[in-house]
Amino acid sequence: MQNTPPLQTNRLTLRKFTQSDLPALLNIHSDKEVNKFLPMSPLKNLTDAKTYWENQYAAAYKQKQAYQYAICLKEDNIPIGYINISMNDSHDLGYGLTKAFWHQGIVTEAGKAILEQAKKDGIPFVTATHDRNNPRSGGVMIQLGMHYQYSYEEQWQPKDQLVTFRMYQLNLADQTSPVYKKYWDDSAVHFIEAGVTS
């Protein structure tokens, strides 16, 4: 099993975050608009970025298998965003991009590459969830071929906000994977919305 094997797409290099990327990591995670729909608070300085890198990235890179990527433009190899698949039972796909690069299909392009690698490696399925007030993130899921399954409410931590999430799933190596029901089961308020593109 590989850990975050480097990937190339037309415009992008996907690779591990290193300690020399702390200024870029700070740039991605200090923007309040990028942070609005993420659970964590914005990073304030390089010390915050280092702690975040150690917990989120260095720890994952010590595991046998992980998908924790920096998204870089090929031309300069500087991280402008991130994309990852968690190694827990949800196989959750997560992503974020510096605002200056929004609306160019960059996260969709990165998403296609990471899903292809995950499928090759035998990951049975991925899920992804987005706040329903953040439909552009749902747009990425749709463009990746993911299918809407259900919505649920969660008192989101550590921000402690009540959020309605939409859950999408894409079966990869195991096309018979059932719908991942944990979020549905854990939430007292869950429902299927009519009219959501699936």
Ligand SMILES: CC(C)(COP(=O)(O)OP(=O)(O)OC[C@H]1O[C@@H](n2cnc3c(N)ncnc32)[C@H](O)[C@@H]1OP(=O)(O)O)[C@@H](O)C(=O)NCCC(=O)NCCS
């Ligand atoms: C959400 C985010 C990752 C999108 O990145 P991006 O590279 O601009 O996205 P892409 O261009 O690959 O794909 C988004 C596209 O989906 C398409 N789309 C398809 N169906 C859509 C729908 N129902 N609603 C909105 N967009 C839709 C749109 O064309 C949209 O592009 P546009 O807004 O430029 O027209 C980025 O805005 C971001 O980092 N946001 C903050 C962090 C975040 O929300 N992360 C996800 C948490 S779940």
